Amino acid sequence: MFKLPFPFLNLFLSLLLTSIPFLVISQNVNTELDILLKLKQQLGNPPSLQSWASSSSPCNWTEIYCTNGKVTSLLLSDKDIKVTIPATICALRNLTVLDLSYNNIPGEFPRVVFNCSKLQSLDLSQNYFVGPIPDDIDFRLSTLKYLNLGANNFSGDIPPAIGNLTKLQYLYLNSNQFNGTLPNEIGYLANLVELGLAYNGFVPSPIPAEFGMLSKLTFMWIRNANLIGLIPDSFANLSSLKQLDLAINNVEGSIPGGLFLLKNLTYLYLFLNKLSGEIPQKVEAWNLVEIDLAMNNLTGSIPxxxxxxxxxKLLNLYRNQFSGEIPSSIGLISTLKTFKVFTNNLSGVLPPELGLHSKLEFFEVSANHFSGQLPENLCAGGVLVSVIAFSNNLTGEVPRSLGNCNTLLMVHLYNNNFTGEIPSGIWTAISMTSLMLSDNSFSGELPSSLAWNFSRLELNNNKFSGAIPVGISRWVNLIVFEASNNMFSGEIPVEVTSLSRLNTLMLDGNQLSGQLPTKIISWKLLTTLNLSRNALSGQIPAVMGSIPVLLYLDLSQNHFSGKIPSELGQLKLLVLNLSSNQLSGQIPGQFDNLAYENGFLNNSNLCAANPVLNLPNCYISSHNSNKLSSKVLAMILVFSITISMATAILTLVIVRHNTRKKQNRDLATWKMTTFHKVDFTEANILEGLTESNLIGSGGSGKVYRIVVNHIGEFVAVKRISSNRKFDGKLEKEFAAEVQILGTVRHSNIVKLLCCISSEESKLLVYEYMENQSLDSWLHGKNRRSSPRTNSIHHVVLDWPKRMRIAIGAAQGLCYMHHDCSPPIIHRDVKSSNILLDSKFEARIADFGLAKLLAKQGEAHTMSTVAGSFGYIAPEHAYTTKVNEKIDVYSFGVVLLELVTGREPRTGDENTNLAEWAWRRNAEGKPIVDCLDEGIKESCYLEEMTTVFKLGLICTSTIPSPRPSMKDVLQILRRSSLRNYGERLER
Structure with a gap:
C-alpha cells in the first residue's frame, strides 16, 4: 500500500479539516435547493417564481433569505398561489419566517405549518382560509412572535390557547368571520406589542378588562367588532399605547379619564359608538396627533x-351634542390640519386665529349656533380645501383672503346671514368644484369664468343681479346650477345650452326676459329645468322636446304664447308645469292625463282632443269659434229640413244605448298608453275585469289575471280606483309607477306593458308572473295552486331557488341604484313585491311608492314615511331624508326571510324579524338554529350562513355600515359560485 510521508499526511488532514464547513454548507444548499424546486412544482409553477432554477443558489433568489447559508425566510407574498400549502414547505428545517400573504390559498388552517418547529413569523393574511383556528396552536407553534391571519374567512371562536403563545408580539386576526367572544386570555400575552381584531362579527361582547394588562401594547385595533359595554378603566394602565381604535361599535358610557393621561397615546379613534357624558377636562396625552370622537352622544364643552x-393634526368631534364655545387656544395649535365640529350645539364666535398658525386643510363647523364672522386667516397656510359653515348665524362678508386661496375645493356657506359680494378669486380657485351660498343676502354679478372643474353652483335666495354671462359656455363641467329667487335679468343666452354635463338648471323667481334659445347645443344629461316666475315670452321652442332625459320641466308664470310643441310629448316627464302663461291650441295627447292635472292652469285658450283634464274639447271649441259663412242661410234651411229626421234617429240611438249600457263599456272614456308591443286592445282588458279573474288585492286596488289571446297567454292587471273622483294620493302612485316602469328596462324588473286610464280608474298591465310573489311561497303555508289547473299541492321552495331569487332581486335593485340616472329608490322593497316567473327568476315590482333621486348620492326629503311594517329602516323614525340605504335595509329583511322562513312582522316578544335576528346573534345562538328547518341541508349551510350574516349587515340600525346594493350583489354571487365549486368537487 502506498503511504504518504508524514509531512504530507499532516498537510492533507489540515486541508480536509478546513474544508469540512464548506462541504456541509454545499450539501445543505443542494438539499434545500431540491426542496424549493419541488415546492415550486407543488405550488403550480407560478410565473412569479420563474427565477427559481437549479443553476443558481436559493440564497440569491428574491423570495429567500439565508442565515449562514441556510434558508430561514420564505417570502411568497402576492405570488398568485391558488393551491393548499404543501407539507414540503417545512422540510426547510431552519425556517423562521413564512409569508404567504396576498394569495388565493383555499382550505382550512394549514396544519402542515405545525411541522415548522422553528417558526417565529407566520403571515397567512389576505387569502381564502376558512374554518376555525386549531385549539392546539399554542402547543405546535409555541415559538411564534408574529402571527397574521387577517382578511380571510376564519370563523368560530378565537381559541383561548392563543393566550399561551407567550412569545407573541404581533397578533392580527382582523377581517374574518369570527363569531364568538373576545377571549380574555389575550390579556395575558405580556409581550404583545400590536393587536388587530377589527372587522369581525363577534357576539356582542364587552372589552375584556384583562386587555388593560398589556403593558407593552402600542397598537390596539378592534374597529367594527360588535363591542358593547364600557371602555375598561384598566386601559389607564396601557402606558405604552400609541394607537387605540375602537370605532364603529356599540361602546357606551363615558370615556375613562385615564385615556387622556396616557403620555404615549398618539391616535384615538372612538367614532360611531354610543359614548355619552363629557370629555375629561384634564388632558396630558401631549403626543396626541389625531382625535376622532365623532358620531357619539357626547355632551359638555370641548376641553x-x-x-x-x-x-x-386632526380633531373630529362632529355629530355629538357638545355645547359652549370653542376654546380660543385651539386656534394656536401649529400642527392642526383637520377641524370638524359640525352638527353640535356649539355657539359663540369662532376662534379668530384658526388657520393663522397652521396649515389648515379642512374647516367644517356647519349646523351649530355660531355667530359673528368667519375667521379671516383660514387659508393663511395656503392649503385649505374646504370651508363648510352652513346653517349657523354667521354674519358679515366672506373674508377677502379666501379669494387668494387656490386650493379651495368646496365652500358651503348657505343658510346664514352673510352679505356683500363673493371675493372674485373664489369663483376661479383652480381646484374649486362646489360653491353653495343659498339663503343669505349675497349680492353682485356672476363672473364670466369659473374654475375648470366647477360642478355645483347654488345661489338660491340671495340678491345676485345682472345678466347670465355669455361666458357661461366656459363653465364646461357644471352639473348643478341653481339660482332661484335672485334678481338676474336679461335674456337666457344660448351658450347655457352648451353645458354638456348639466343635470339641473333652476333660474326661477328672477327677472329674466326675452325668448328661450331656439337651439339646444349639448343638453344630453339635463333632468331638471325650472324657469318659472320670470318674464320670459315668445313660443316654447320645439327643440326642447329633444332633451333626452328631461324629467322635470317648469315654465309656469311667464308670458309664453302660441301652441305647446307636440315634440314635448316625446319626453318622459314626471313633472310638467306650463300654468299661468298665454298658451293656446291643443295640448299634446301624451299629457292629457291626471299626472299633469295642474300643469295647464290659467291658460284660457288651451284645449284637448279627448279631454281627461279639466280642459275644453278642441273640436267643440273650434266649431263654436267659427264665423258664419256666406252659406249660413242655406245651412239653416238644411237644418230645418233634417231636424225631424235627426230627432227620430236620436230617439233610436238613446233606446239602443240604454239597452246596451250594462253590457258594454264606453271605450271612448279610456285612454291606452303602451310601453311595449302588445297584441291586445283596451276591450280585451276591460272585458276581463271580473271577479272570476281576481287573484289579489292591496291597499291601492285589485289585481286580475286576464287571458289576452287565443293561445292562452296571460297578463296581470292592477286596477287602482276610487269610489269618487280619482284622489291625489292614488294619482301620484299611478304616475310614479307609470313613469318609472315605462322607461326602465331590466330582466329583473317587472315589465309594464301599458297603462289604461279613465277619470275614476287606472289600469296597469304587466307581464304575468306565473309563480306569483315570493311572499306567497315563503309564508303561504306551502300551499300552491297551479294557475292553469287550479290544483293545490304542497311545495317547499328549496335553497338553490331562494339563492337565485336573492341574486335576481339584488340585480334589479343594483340596476336601479347604480345604473339609472337619476338613481331610483323603490321605498317598498318586500317579499310580496318580488314576483317570480315560471323559472323562478325574480322581478322587482310595485313602484307606486318609488321616488327619483334628482341628485345622485344626496338624501331626498320625503313628506311621509313610506314602506311596510317590518321592512322600514329605523332612520325613518327620526328623519324624512332617505337614500338608497333604506332599500338595502328592506332587502336585508328579505334575505332574512329567505334564510329563516320567518315573516317580517313577527320575531319573538313583539319584535320584528330584523330585531329578532340581531338579538339571536347577540346572544351567541348558533346561526344554524335560525335557519328554515325545511331547507336546512348540510351542503348549503355555509351559503345560508353567509346570507344570514349579510341580512344582519344590511339591517344595521345605522345607515352608514350598510353595504351598497353593488356590494350586496357581489357578496351573493361570490358565495353562490364558491358553494357551487365546492359541490362540484364533492
Whole structure:
C-alpha cells in the first residue's frame, strides 16, 4: 500500500479539516435547493417564481433569505398561489419566517405549518382560509412572535390557547368571520406589542378588562367588532399605547379619564359608538396627533386642554351634542390640519386665529349656533380645501383672503346671514368644484369664468343681479346650477345650452326676459329645468322636446304664447308645469292625463282632443269659434229640413244605448298608453275585469289575471280606483309607477306593458308572473295552486331557488341604484313585491311608492314615511331624508326571510324579524338554529350562513355600515359560485 510521508499526511488532514464547513454548507444548499424546486412544482409553477432554477443558489433568489447559508425566510407574498400549502414547505428545517400573504390559498388552517418547529413569523393574511383556528396552536407553534391571519374567512371562536403563545408580539386576526367572544386570555400575552381584531362579527361582547394588562401594547385595533359595554378603566394602565381604535361599535358610557393621561397615546379613534357624558377636562396625552370622537352622544364643552396638544393634526368631534364655545387656544395649535365640529350645539364666535398658525386643510363647523364672522386667516397656510359653515348665524362678508386661496375645493356657506359680494378669486380657485351660498343676502354679478372643474353652483335666495354671462359656455363641467329667487335679468343666452354635463338648471323667481334659445347645443344629461316666475315670452321652442332625459320641466308664470310643441310629448316627464302663461291650441295627447292635472292652469285658450283634464274639447271649441259663412242661410234651411229626421234617429240611438249600457263599456272614456308591443286592445282588458279573474288585492286596488289571446297567454292587471273622483294620493302612485316602469328596462324588473286610464280608474298591465310573489311561497303555508289547473299541492321552495331569487332581486335593485340616472329608490322593497316567473327568476315590482333621486348620492326629503311594517329602516323614525340605504335595509329583511322562513312582522316578544335576528346573534345562538328547518341541508349551510350574516349587515340600525346594493350583489354571487365549486368537487 502506498503511504504518504508524514509531512504530507499532516498537510492533507489540515486541508480536509478546513474544508469540512464548506462541504456541509454545499450539501445543505443542494438539499434545500431540491426542496424549493419541488415546492415550486407543488405550488403550480407560478410565473412569479420563474427565477427559481437549479443553476443558481436559493440564497440569491428574491423570495429567500439565508442565515449562514441556510434558508430561514420564505417570502411568497402576492405570488398568485391558488393551491393548499404543501407539507414540503417545512422540510426547510431552519425556517423562521413564512409569508404567504396576498394569495388565493383555499382550505382550512394549514396544519402542515405545525411541522415548522422553528417558526417565529407566520403571515397567512389576505387569502381564502376558512374554518376555525386549531385549539392546539399554542402547543405546535409555541415559538411564534408574529402571527397574521387577517382578511380571510376564519370563523368560530378565537381559541383561548392563543393566550399561551407567550412569545407573541404581533397578533392580527382582523377581517374574518369570527363569531364568538373576545377571549380574555389575550390579556395575558405580556409581550404583545400590536393587536388587530377589527372587522369581525363577534357576539356582542364587552372589552375584556384583562386587555388593560398589556403593558407593552402600542397598537390596539378592534374597529367594527360588535363591542358593547364600557371602555375598561384598566386601559389607564396601557402606558405604552400609541394607537387605540375602537370605532364603529356599540361602546357606551363615558370615556375613562385615564385615556387622556396616557403620555404615549398618539391616535384615538372612538367614532360611531354610543359614548355619552363629557370629555375629561384634564388632558396630558401631549403626543396626541389625531382625535376622532365623532358620531357619539357626547355632551359638555370641548376641553381647554385640547389647545395644549401641540402635535394635534386632526380633531373630529362632529355629530355629538357638545355645547359652549370653542376654546380660543385651539386656534394656536401649529400642527392642526383637520377641524370638524359640525352638527353640535356649539355657539359663540369662532376662534379668530384658526388657520393663522397652521396649515389648515379642512374647516367644517356647519349646523351649530355660531355667530359673528368667519375667521379671516383660514387659508393663511395656503392649503385649505374646504370651508363648510352652513346653517349657523354667521354674519358679515366672506373674508377677502379666501379669494387668494387656490386650493379651495368646496365652500358651503348657505343658510346664514352673510352679505356683500363673493371675493372674485373664489369663483376661479383652480381646484374649486362646489360653491353653495343659498339663503343669505349675497349680492353682485356672476363672473364670466369659473374654475375648470366647477360642478355645483347654488345661489338660491340671495340678491345676485345682472345678466347670465355669455361666458357661461366656459363653465364646461357644471352639473348643478341653481339660482332661484335672485334678481338676474336679461335674456337666457344660448351658450347655457352648451353645458354638456348639466343635470339641473333652476333660474326661477328672477327677472329674466326675452325668448328661450331656439337651439339646444349639448343638453344630453339635463333632468331638471325650472324657469318659472320670470318674464320670459315668445313660443316654447320645439327643440326642447329633444332633451333626452328631461324629467322635470317648469315654465309656469311667464308670458309664453302660441301652441305647446307636440315634440314635448316625446319626453318622459314626471313633472310638467306650463300654468299661468298665454298658451293656446291643443295640448299634446301624451299629457292629457291626471299626472299633469295642474300643469295647464290659467291658460284660457288651451284645449284637448279627448279631454281627461279639466280642459275644453278642441273640436267643440273650434266649431263654436267659427264665423258664419256666406252659406249660413242655406245651412239653416238644411237644418230645418233634417231636424225631424235627426230627432227620430236620436230617439233610436238613446233606446239602443240604454239597452246596451250594462253590457258594454264606453271605450271612448279610456285612454291606452303602451310601453311595449302588445297584441291586445283596451276591450280585451276591460272585458276581463271580473271577479272570476281576481287573484289579489292591496291597499291601492285589485289585481286580475286576464287571458289576452287565443293561445292562452296571460297578463296581470292592477286596477287602482276610487269610489269618487280619482284622489291625489292614488294619482301620484299611478304616475310614479307609470313613469318609472315605462322607461326602465331590466330582466329583473317587472315589465309594464301599458297603462289604461279613465277619470275614476287606472289600469296597469304587466307581464304575468306565473309563480306569483315570493311572499306567497315563503309564508303561504306551502300551499300552491297551479294557475292553469287550479290544483293545490304542497311545495317547499328549496335553497338553490331562494339563492337565485336573492341574486335576481339584488340585480334589479343594483340596476336601479347604480345604473339609472337619476338613481331610483323603490321605498317598498318586500317579499310580496318580488314576483317570480315560471323559472323562478325574480322581478322587482310595485313602484307606486318609488321616488327619483334628482341628485345622485344626496338624501331626498320625503313628506311621509313610506314602506311596510317590518321592512322600514329605523332612520325613518327620526328623519324624512332617505337614500338608497333604506332599500338595502328592506332587502336585508328579505334575505332574512329567505334564510329563516320567518315573516317580517313577527320575531319573538313583539319584535320584528330584523330585531329578532340581531338579538339571536347577540346572544351567541348558533346561526344554524335560525335557519328554515325545511331547507336546512348540510351542503348549503355555509351559503345560508353567509346570507344570514349579510341580512344582519344590511339591517344595521345605522345607515352608514350598510353595504351598497353593488356590494350586496357581489357578496351573493361570490358565495353562490364558491358553494357551487365546492359541490362540484364533492
Amino acid at each position: 381647554e386642554d385640547f389647545g395644549k396638544l401641540q402635535n394635534l
